[in-house]
Amino acid sequence: MTSTDSSSSALASRGAARLEWIRSRMPLLAGARAELAVTQPFAGHRIGMSLHLEPKTAVLLETLAAGGAEIVGTGNHGSTQDDIVAFLREQGMTLFGTRDDSLDQHHQNVLSVLDAQPTMLLDNGGDLVAGVVARGATAGILGGTEETTSGGDRLRRELAGAVPFPVIVINDSLLKAIGENKHAVGQSVVESFMRITNLMVPGRRFVVLGYGWCGRGVAHYLRALGGKVAVVEVDELKAFEAALDGFRVSTAVGLAEWGDVFITATGHAGVLTMEAIERMHDGAVLANCGHFPWEIDTDGLRAAATGSREIDEAIERFALPDGRHVVLIAGGRMFNLAGREPKGNSIESMDLGFLLQTLSLERIATGAATLTPGAQPVPDDVDRTIARRMLLTMNASE
Incomplete structure (x- = not known):
């Protein structure tokens, strides 16, 4: 084993240890993972992702992979956590980038994701959607999701009328807004x-x-x-x-x-x-x-x-x-x-938010033809299903 291999293995082990705690506190995604392992809605799909690569995101990616997805992705500039990337690479995912990447290198990482010709997109800020539009490569995309306000604004302004596939904007969800x-x-x-x-x-x-x-x-x-x-x-x-x-x-x-x-x-x-x-x-x-x-x-x-x-x-x-x-x-x-020692949003909130991502991507995979092209909100039945599940995990009636 080379010193590089040893270093990567040590990073992956650290990432695995951190993920054990995070995964244990995300019951919504645990339930979805069990369901998707049976239904396999993402079988045959390559999901291209641009999203913060940190422990809670890793649990989301594990859930999508359990549903049959091949994952190729990158993080956002400055927020990638290298031990998490090392762990996910050991699980067979193709991920680009490190925490120390320059902004130019981050943009190249996004292009590398697009070079892999994903069939679905999990976007954060509209970079992937903008990239496929600029390349004229929209025909191979079934649809996708967008996580942020910034990306939703971009879809509705800069990219208005240019996106021929559905993009569910997770940030439009009142459930996400509150939680x-x-x-x-x-x-x-x-x-x-x-x-x-x-x-x-x-x-x-x-x-x-x-x-x-x-x-x-x-x-x-x-x-x-x-x-x-x-x-x-x-x-x-x-x-x-x-x-x-x-x-x-x-x-x-x-x-x-x-x-x-x-x-x-x-x-x-x-x-x-x-x-x-x-x-x-x-x-x-x-x-x-x-x-x-x-x-x-x-x-x-x-x-x-x-x-x-x-x-x-x-x-x-x-x-x-x-x-x-x-x-x-x-x-x-x-x-x-x-920033230093980043923790990001609470585990429970991202369990909720990433279940929104999961079920929205499932809706794209199984019912894209029923959706309109371009930016649109999370389907109401998805919001309400998740709200009910979240209330149960919170024991809110006690």
Whole structure:
């Protein structure tokens, strides 16, 4: 055995040990795995995936493989966990990428997934769907799913009318919005902030940009731990809701001097601009929990800074010309998955969310002809079936 083989085996063993705990706490996927092993809806299909490669995702992939799927995939930039990849490769899955990949290498990994000619897509941010459209290779795709708000927006704007197969947008599910986006993202973002920075929440001033389901969760969990929270929201109805929920509401520029920590949660590019950053006080902290690393103007920050220093792998300090400094978490990437010792959303929430993925992909595999082309919500019967199963696992009636 070569040293490389030995290292890979050690990584795989570590991944297997971590997965044992995660798998044991995902009863919804365990039930689906047993059902799919009998029905085999994915037999003969190659599922191309672009999704965070971490332990909970591994349980999803095991479930799809139990249903007959061949898996070829890659993670998202900066969030891949190498021990999980090593374990899944030992299970026969074809996976591209490492945690240290550059953004250019990540884009190449996505192309490698498409080169494998998948028949179904499990997408996160619309990269795979955009790739098959750009290549004119849509004829071989039965359909797929999209995990995120960002990807759903992309399908309905940039790719509107160009996708001839059905794509079920998991993030359109009210079940996911409540269970995963509001409560799980809210919890994981606050936990990740405390773990990465070692700063206290009580009494600190937080500005949450975006009051969609993720922003709501972040704002409410910060306030529950004693943070002072303000919200930036361009949608008048959501801003109204935030105000009635008791949050201060203004613009990013208007809150720049007030805030200590700025967390973006919008799914849109350029929401935290240099105009706002230039007004922040010394030591302000910038972080993003949206899918793409584009919500904070990191290019503008790097151009304006007189110097920068990496405190550790997840904290970078930028010196500004007037003597102030600001701190950027995880390079502007999704810091609850791309930061130090990433845990991501809670196990239970991803059990729910990934069962949505599983049953939606099953609907594509068994009934694509009954669905319309392009982006569409999770079928109502799938949502309600999962809600009933989740209530049973929670013992909610006790």
